[in-house]
Amino acid sequence: AQSVTQPDIHITVSEGASLELRCNYSYGATPYLFWYVQSPGQGLQLLLKYFSGDTLVQGIKGFEAEFKRSQSSFNLRKPSVHWSDAAEYFCATTPGGYQKVTFGIGTKLQVIP
């Protein structure tokens, strides 16, 4: 079965610093990959998604992610973090674009002044 692994449960970065959140997938064929963000007390919001084509995907709120087949990774990046980016981030996948999505365990981002 398809799955994603988020190796970092908590990450702390300084405001203005760059950010990279890691996600590794396990799936034989090309997976469909997503990044979602959950602000405190809120539901999940889609940041970006990858299905095929250009391996560098741009999302909302200044985020991007790069699909690397050789490393089975889909890491999320942002060049300069803002205090409002403090949230929990979930990597997710589904085979073939079907609607039953499997989520990672999440990475909680703390932003310090």
Next chain:
Amino acid sequence: DVKVTQSSRYLVKRTGEKVFLECVQDMDHENMFWYRQDPGLGLRLIYFSYDVKMKEKGDIPEGYSVSREKKERFSLILESASTNQTSMYLCASSAQGELSSGNTIYFGEGSWLTVV
């Protein structure tokens, strides 16, 4: 804007009680979902409905049932609540068709359930 509304944000129930969590979406979506979110476990799919009166088990359906009598409403039912069902429950909805064709899953704000 798509709105997925979970009417109860915070509930406290006693062990053995029957619990209903209600979810309503306003975008005429065919698909609706119930997820459970726990620290260190992420989101796990409980049940999925792809049409009125149609349902499919997710990864952790034990102890739960669902009802979808109307397209816009999807209810999660705990027949006899237990303390290990204390969790955050998230409802979601999406249009029919693959996610690769532009569909997106929209989430509600969640319902925090504590079973004492």
